Amino acid sequence: MFFIILILSGSCNNADKSAVTEPATTDTGKTSTALMVQPAATILSGKLDTLVIDSLAFTKLPAGKTVFVFTLGGLDTLTLAGWNAKGKNEDSFALNPNIRLMKRGPTNVSYGPGTYLANLILKKADLKEVNDSLSSKHNRYRFVVFLPKNVDGHISYEISVSKDDGLDKTTPIALVTTTATANPSPPKQY
Numbered sequence: 001m002f003f004i005i006l007i008l009s010g011s012c013n014n015a016d017k018s019a020v021t022e023p024a025t026t027d028t029g030k031t032s033t034a035l036m037v038q039p040a041a042t043i044l045s046g047k048l049d050t051l052v053i054d055s056l057a058f059t060k061l062p063a064g065k066t067v068f069v070f071t072l073g074g075l076d077t078l079t080l081a082g083w084n085a086k087g088k089n090e091d092s093f094a095l096n097p098n099i100r101l102m103k104r105g106p107t108n109v110s111y112g113p114g115t116y117l118a119n120l121i122l123k124k125a126d127l128k129e130v131n132d133s134l135s136s137k138h139n140r141y142r143f144v145v146f147l148p149k150n151v152d153g154h155i156s157y158e159i160s161v162s163k164d165d166g167l168d169k170t171t172p173i174a175l176v177t178t179t180a181t182a183n184p185s186p187p188k189q190y
Contacts, residue, residue, distance in 0.1 A: 044078075045112030048148035048155070051080055051101035055134045055161070058144045061099065063131075066122040068182055069097070070155075077103050078111065080120065080146065080157070080182075101146060109148040109155075116154050118184040126159065126180035133161045133178055145175060146182065157182040 061084055068082040082099035111117070134141050141161035149156050159182065160175040 046078065046110070047106040048078060048109045048111055048150075049106050050104045050148075051146040051157070052104045053099065053101050053144045053146075055142050055144055057099075059131055059134055061127065063127060064124055066099065066127060066182075067093065067185075068099070068101075068120040068122065070117045073103060078117075079103055082122075104145075107148055109150050111150065111155065114153050115150065116184060118154070120155075120157065120182040121185045122159075122180070122182045126178075126182075129178050129180045130159055130161065133176065141176065147175075154184045156184055 065085040066082050067085065068080040071079050071081045073079040080101045081097035082101075083093040083097050084099070085093060130144060134144070141163055143162045143164065145160045145162050146157040147160065149158055158177070159180040160177045162175050164174060
């Protein structure tokens with residue numbers, strides 16, 4: 001009985017190996033390669049960009065919680081798109097984002113292996129603070145600027161306002177800082 005088990009076990013192993021190496025057959029009788037060699041996956045890493053949104057678009061956001069998600073914007077761009085919460089409990093969102101941030105150049109803040117790319121939350125109070133800064137009578141800020149920060153692998157964005165959109169690369173953006181931040185969820189509790 002022991003001898004029979006060895007034969008069955010050996011024949012099963014041979015069947016598995018031949019199934020991988022033999023070409024597959026289609027309905028038309030043509031053959032195709034059964035095993036494709038795929039290149040090794042590339043690791044997503046790089047520098048985070050300063051992101052900007054027009055102040056008029058920002059002030060039109062409803063006064064509620066806003067959630068941002070990281071979006072691949074090309075080979076060298078990791079940007080943010082966002083949604084405003086809807087409903088009485090602010091727990092409902094539209095299918096597609098209604099907020100798009102524009103890339104305005106790389107920073108020295110890196111992302112890569114070990115970085116958590118979680119959803120980012122902008123609380124009502126932070127939204128209000130930025131809107132209050134934009135509505136100042138003495139200053140006409142035209143842009144809201146998101147500056148990335150990496151703390152122990154957690155990405156967040158500090159939010160400032162500016163009269164400049166950062167397109168002119170010859171002069172630095174003059175920022176007026178706020179205490180508003182778009183923070184990862186988790187680890188910050190809301």
